[in-house]
Each structure stands twice: as structure tokens, then as C-alpha cells.
Amino acid sequence: MQIKHIILFFSIATMLSYPAQAQLSILNGNKKEKEKKDQATRLFIDGEKYMMLEDYKKAYLYFSKAYELAPEEGAINFKLAELLTRANQNDNALKYGQQAIESDPQNKYYHLLVAEVYTKQNQPEKAAEILQELINSSEDNQQYILELASLYLGTQQFDKAMVALDQAEEYYGVMEQLSVQKQRIYLRQNNLNAAIEEGEKLAEANPGNSRYVLALVEMLYNNNRVDQALETVSSSLAEYPNQPKLQLAAYTLLKKKENFKEANTYLFEAFNNPDLEGLVKAETFTDIMQKDLKTVERESMLDSLGAIMVRTNPKDAEIYTVLGDRAMQAQQNAEALGYYQKSIQINPQDARVLQVVISLMFEGGEDFGEIEKYTVIGTEEFGDKPEFWFFDGTAKLALKKNEAAVSSLNKSLELNNGLNKQLDLMVLGQLGDTYHAMNEQQKAYDAYDKVLESTPDDEHVLNNYAYFLSLEKKDLSKALEMSSKLVQRYPNNATYLDTHAWVLFQKEEYQKAEKFMKKALEEEKEPSGVMLEHYGDILYKLGQKQKAMDYWKEASSKSETSDKLSQKIKDQKYYE
Numbered sequence: 001m002q003i004k005h006i007i008l009f010f011s012i013a014t015m016l017s018y019p020a021q022a023q024l025s026i027l028n029g030n031k032k033e034k035e036k037k038d039q040a041t042r043l044f045i046d047g048e049k050y051m052m053l054e055d056y057k058k059a060y061l062y063f064s065k066a067y068e069l070a071p072e073e074g075a076i077n078f079k080l081a082e083l084l085t086r087a088n089q090n091d092n093a094l095k096y097g098q099q100a101i102e103s104d105p106q107n108k109y110y111h112l113l114v115a116e117v118y119t120k121q122n123q124p125e126k127a128a129e130i131l132q133e134l135i136n137s138s139e140d141n142q143q144y145i146l147e148l149a150s151l152y153l154g155t156q157q158f159d160k161a162m163v164a165l166d167q168a169e170e171y172y173g174v175m176e177q178l179s180v181q182k183q184r185i186y187l188r189q190n191n192l193n194a195a196i197e198e199g200e201k202l203a204e205a206n207p208g209n210s211r212y213v214l215a216l217v218e219m220l221y222n223n224n225r226v227d228q229a230l231e232t233v234s235s236s237l238a239e240y241p242n243q244p245k246l247q248l249a250a251y252t253l254l255k256k257k258e259n260f261k262e263a264n265t266y267l268f269e270a271f272n273n274p275d276l277e278g279l280v281k282a283e284t285f286t287d288i289m290q291k292d293l294k295t296v297e298r299e300s301m302l303d304s305l306g307a308i309m310v311r312t313n314p315k316d317a318e319i320y321t322v323l324g325d326r327a328m329q330a331q332q333n334a335e336a337l338g339y340y341q342k343s344i345q346i347n348p349q350d351a352r353v354l355q356v357v358i359s360l361m362f363e364g365g366e367d368f369g370e371i372e373k374y375t376v377i378g379t380e381e382f383g384d385k386p387e388f389w390f391f392d393g394t395a396k397l398a399l400k401k402n403e404a405a406v407s408s409l410n411k412s413l414e415l416n417n418g419l420n421k422q423l424d425l426m427v428l429g430q431l432g433d434t435y436h437a438m439n440e441q442q443k444a445y446d447a448y449d450k451v452l453e454s455t456p457d458d459e460h461v462l463n464n465y466a467y468f469l470s471l472e473k474k475d476l477s478k479a480l481e482m483s484s485k486l487v488q489r490y491p492n493n494a495t496y497l498d499t500h501a502w503v504l505f506q507k508e509e510y511q512k513a514e515k516f517m518k519k520a521l522e523e524e525k526e527p528s529g530v531m532l533e534h535y536g537d538i539l540y541k542l543g544q545k546q547k548a549m550d551y552w553k554e555a556s557s558k559s560e561t562s563d564k565l566s567q568k569i570k571d572q573k574y575y576e
Contacts, residue, residue: 278316
């Protein structure tokens with residue numbers, strides 16, 4: 001536990017509310033002078049109108065014209081100062097503000113504006129002097145004590161700040177902002193006991209509010225006063241038992257004292273309370289999972305806590321997220337996926353969880369239509385993240401939505417803008433596959449070449465590039481070079497062996513092709529139709545026609561075969 005300091009900062013600007021005191025005083029005089037005053041009044045009123053409409057340029061224009069006619073009027077100077085302050089023209093604002101004060105020294109709003117200007121000019125001492133004079137001049141001005149305290153704190157005049165905070169407490173009563181600032185000062189002065197007393201005073205002023213007790217407990221805990229912290233928690237729970245966060249604090253403190261049995265009692269009481277937020281339970285669950293030694297007892301406790309969370313907080317996404325994390329830690333990916341999917345159903349705006357869901361679905365060979373539902377969520381909720389557009393393009397490619405796939409993949413490249421080079425390479429690889437599916441072979445090969453320029457050993461691209469070239473009987477030497485690289489590195493990979501065999505077949509090196517295709521079938525537990533058909537084709541070219549027929553017939557019972565297979569079987573003859 002750590003003390004969470006709250007820095008109190010008051011902006012004088014937010015507290016100012018300039019009322020009707022800033023009005024023109026029309027002095028009696030001769031007729032000509034009166035006409036000037038009347039005209040100044042009309043201009044002033046027009047300026048006020050445009051200020052209300054937030055057309056500050058016109059407002060400034062009218063106030064400036066009014067100033068030319070009546071430069072001694074405080075209200076006009078005040079309005080000009082106010083507008084210039086808004087525009088951060090603080091030196092000019094100060095000039096008009098001081099002229100306003102000279103015109104009417106009793107108008108506190110003129111003083112407040114000048115104090116604001118000094119603050120913006122980074123002259124807090126002068127601003128503090130003005131506020132102190134205002135506060136001393138009238139009981140009605142005590143409301144500005146908070147701003148004064150803030151200014152003293154900003155200039156590190158802690159003794160004056162403490163006096164101001166005490167005055168504010170007399171005026172407003174015990175307040176969190178005041179107590180926290182006083183605690184900060186005491187801690188800077190190494191006066192821990194005084195800081196603790198402030199915490200106790202705040203907690204007593206807010207009986208039954210666990211937040212203030214927790215703040216006090218954190219201070220005690222962080223200063224190695226565990227027994228005093230535990231006594232504070234126990235006392236509050238005795239008076240107000242339904243405080244699950246304090247029960248968690250008791251669990252932490254008792255655990256620190258190695259009183260595990262009693263600590264766990266408080267832990268389960270807190271978890272069984274539906275008033276305790278799912279997020280807090282999830283954080284505690286994660287803390288136990290990551291920091292406690294893995295034992296049978298710990299696992300049993302986590303099982304129980306997990307069941308309690310689902311029962312008491314079934315609508316909190318964080319619960320299912322941490323349960324998914326635990327399943328992932330145990331390498332139970334299918335169970336983890338189920339929990340993560342529940343989390344996303346409740347809160348689709350968790351990018352990390354959504355990305356894990358999509359990745360697990362791809363890895364687990366889930367239905368691509370189902371995967372696409374989640375990739376679409378990703379592009380809708382996180383349209384600026386290139387990863388989700390990549391996932392979406394990949395899913396759409398698998399669903400043969402080729403044009404949509406190209407659109408999503410290009411969007412990923414656009415958003416990524418070269419920042420994640422690995423992502424760019426994966427996108428280009430998928431673009432190559434998509435263009436090939438659209439019979440745009442040259443675009444496909446251009447995409448593959450871009451990948452191989454950066455990563456010449458990219459397995460996915462080497463395999464597909466070699467295979468597609470072999471299908472076209474194009475650049476077979478290049479295809480053989482790529483497929484050879486793969487089978488040398490991965491001699492037991494059935495897919496790469498199949499590709500290499502087919503390149504050799506197209507080069508009419510049938511004996512070598514048979515060797516690699518036979519090896520591919522041995523390595524693949526459930527050979528695809530295309531692999532069986534390929535082996536039959538190779539055997540046919542080697543003159544083993546009956547054996548070729550056997551493999552063609554076996555291939556016909558599988559999916560993924562060529563459209564010539566039935567004709568091969570019917571005529572007992574190889575067709576390209």
C-alpha cells in the first residue's frame with residue numbers, strides 16, 4: 001500500500017465571478033462631457049453584449065472605443081484587463097487592472113483579477129499579498145482562503161500555508177482537501193504524528209466512510225506502524241462491519257503479520273460481499289496469483305475466490321478477464337478463450353483482451369466467421385489501431401471476402417505508417433495471398449518481394465511464393481531456391497515438403513518429387529486431398545499408374561482437390 005497524495009491546486013480564475021459591481025458611474029458634468037459619458041456607456045453595453053456572445057474580438061473593440069472616451073472608468077479598464085487576461089496578454093492586462101483599482105480601490109473583483117494576472121505571470125507572492133489583504137479587510141472575503149493557501153504552497157511558504165489552511169478549516173469545517181494538504185506539509189517536516197492526527201480527524205469527521213480510514217491505514221502501513229493500522233481497521237469494522245475494502249486491508253495487514261488463517265477469513269468476507277467492485281476483487285485475485293507461492297492450498301483458494309466472483313459480480317468484465325489470465329497461465333487456452341469472450345461481451349472496449357481473443361481463435365482454428373465478428377468489433381472500437389485491421393483482413397481472406405480483405409489490410413498499412421515493421425511485413429504477406437486469390441499475381445509477387453527484402457527467411461512468404469510460382473510454372477529456379485531453404489530448415493514440416501515436392505514435379509524431377517511427397521505424407525497425420533492428389537500425380541509420371549489411381553481415389557473423399565481430379569479418375573490419366 002502507498003500513500004496517495006492529492007495535490008490541491010486552486011485556480012483563481014475558476015473562483016472569480018464578476019458581478020454587476022463592474023458598472024459605469026456616470027458623473028455629472030457639462031453637456032459635452034455628459035455626451036461623451038453617454039457614448040462610452042453605449043459602447044460599454046455593446047461590449048458586454050459581444051462578450052456574452054463570446055465574440056471577444058468585437059467586445060475588445062467596443063471596450064477600447066469606450067476607453068478612448070472615458071479612460072478613468074474602472075469598469076472599462078476592468079473589462080479590457082479581463083479580455084487581455086483571456087488572451088494571455090498579461091502585461092497589458094496588469095496595466096488596465098491596476099488602473100481599475102486606482103479608479104475604485106474598494107471593488108474586490110478588481111483586486112481578484114490583478115491577483116489572477118500575477119499568478120499567470122508566475123508572481124504568486126504578489127498574488128498572495130492581494131488575497132491576504134482582501135481576507136483581512138472583510139469577513140465576507142474568507143472564501144478566498146483556499147486560493148491563498150494554494151499560492152503559499154506553490155511558493156513553499158509552508159508556515160503561512162498552514163496558517164491559511166487552519167483558517168480555511170475554521171471557515172469550511174474539516175475537508176479532505178485541507179487535511180491532505182496539511183498532512184503533506186507535516187510529512188515534509190517529518191512530523192508523522194501530526195500527519196496521523198490529521199488523518200484521524202478526517203476519519204472521525206466522516207464516520208462510516210472507509211475511504212478516509214483506508215488513507216490513514218496506508219499512511220500507517222507505509223511507515224511500518226502495522227499494529228496501529230490493524231487497530232484502526234478493527235475499530236472501524238467493529239462499528240461499521242459492512243466495509244469490504246477495510247476487510248481487504250485487514251487481510252493485507254494480518255498477512256503481513258503472518259496470521260494467514262485470520263487474514264483469509266477477512267479475504268473471503270470481502271469477496272462474498274457484492275458491494276465490493278469487481279475491479280477490486282480482480283486486482284486482489286491477480287495479486288495473489290502473481291505474488292503468492294504456487295501451492296495446492298493457493299490453487300484451491302483461487303478456485304473458491306473465482307467461483308465467488310462469478311456469483312457475486314457476474315456483470316463485471318474484469319472478473320472474467322482475470323479468470324482468463326489464470327487459465328492462460330495454466331496453458332488452458334480453450335478455457336481462457338471462453339472467459340475472455342465473456343469479458344468482451346460485457347466490455348468490448350478492452351483492447352488487450354480483444355486482441356487475445358482474436359489471437360486464441362486463430363491459433364485454435366476457430367470458425368473464421370466467428371473470428372470475423374471479433375475483428376469487426378476491433379475495427380469499430382479501435383479504428384486507429386492497425387493490428388485490428390490486420391486481423392480483420394486475415395479473417396476476411398479466409399472467408400474469401402477478398403476485396404474487403406485488401407481494404408482492411410491496406411488500412412492497417414496506412415495506420416501503422418511503418419512504425420511497427422514486423423506488422424507491416426505480416427500485412428504484406430497477407431496482401432500477397434489475397435492478391436493471388438484475386439488472380440492479380442504480379443501484385444502478389446510484388447508484395448512477397450517487399451517482405452523478402454527485409455526478412456529473406458520469412459516462412460509463410462517463402463512457402464506460398466514458391467507454391468504459387470510452381471502452379472504457374474514460372475521462375476521455377478527461384479521457386480526451388482525458396483522451397484529448398486524451407487525443407488533444409490524444417491525437414492519434418494509436411495506443408496513445406498509438399499510445396500518442395502510440387503516445385504520438383506513442375507521441373508519434371510519426378511524421382512526427387514516422389515521422395516519429398518512421400519515424406520510429407522508420413523509427417524502429416526491427416527493428409528489433405530491436395531497432398532494425396534499430388535502424390536498420385538507424381539506416381540503417374542513415374543509410371544505407377546495403378547498406385548496413382550489409388551491415391552486419386554483416396555483424395556476424392558477429401559476436400560481441397562483440383563477440379564481435374566474426377567476426370568483423372570474417370571480416364572485413368574493425368575491432366576494438368
